[in-house]
Amino acid sequence: MPVVGFLFSRKEWFYFAILSTLLLLILPLAFDIFRLNLIGKYLTYAFVAIGLVLLWGNGGILSLGQGIFFGLGGYCMAMFLKLEASTPEATSIQSTPGIPDFMDWNQITALPSWWEPFYSFPFTILAIILVPSIFAFIIGTAMFKRRVGGVYFAIITQAVAAILTILIIGQQGYTGGVNGITDLRTLLGWDIRTDEAKLILYFVNAVLLIGVLILAQAVRISKFGRLLIAMRDREDRVRFSGYDVANFKIFIFCLAAAISAIGGAMFTLQVGFMSPSFVGIVPSIEMVIFAAVGGRLSLFGAIYGALLVNAAKTTFSESFPELWLFAMGGLFIAVVMAFPYGLAGLVKEHVEPFFARLFASLRKRRPLAQPQAAE
Structure with missing residues (x-):
């Protein structure tokens, strides 16, 4: 039996097949490369939404700072790409050739020591996973060991997101400041700006997302x-049963951080830059809305929620850019009040029963085979 046979029920396997077909076949055939690249950007947010389903939907831990980990993953990838684009030949007009342009603009004359490991692509891949995970471990240990949770934890994660944004902007000479790290051109000598590269990166992004979906489902059906x-549902009862609740919370927080960081790294590759505007409070709240709209208890819903909300954001902001934040707030209130389980809840409550009744009706109308008369 294939691996997914152990992970998904028959109905979930059907949904998995629909999602895979949509991402790997229908969308690439239906859209031009510009729109497909835009959809690829939307899918990078779906990584964060999947992490939030595990963290918030299953664990009951609402984090309003997932942009922290999305941004850290994106900055790790951006640092590698920027160093590759900052060869002495490409930066010969600078006062100090061989360092990123924003460092030269800020009169830094040597590459900082903590940038140097990012010349290595294997180190960068490890850093994309480990740096956000370690950061999440520090935050989680400080909070969960002291039994800080609920709204207090949500507010603290918001504060950390704001602090990190201010830190990135303030250290302009080392991080690119408010503009971020831009002008990213190649990955291991491969030009990521061409249409062919954007198409390949879309498929890499989609396959990684499907892999993360399978991993998240494996976590959900495990004893953990x-x-x-x-x-x-009953944290005190679990604690009284002898389990260390704090360690479980720390682990799922770190896992959600690592998954979000993968999305951030793919965002950098898809879009070609990373800035602090994707780290702060507003993007972190938007990421929660992706999970809420799709359904905070559904991994499939999280992906559809990220696609739907971002597509609506793009469409709405083109005509009414100043009203988008109000629309986002209204959408979140509507989800909480009208359909708290999001799109997945609507499908389960209305769509699935409709098709069940339809198929039952068709089976009743099917004529029975008439027995042949004996000769």
């Missing part, structure tokens, strides 16, 4: 996943 749900 069942303990997460028990912690969400």
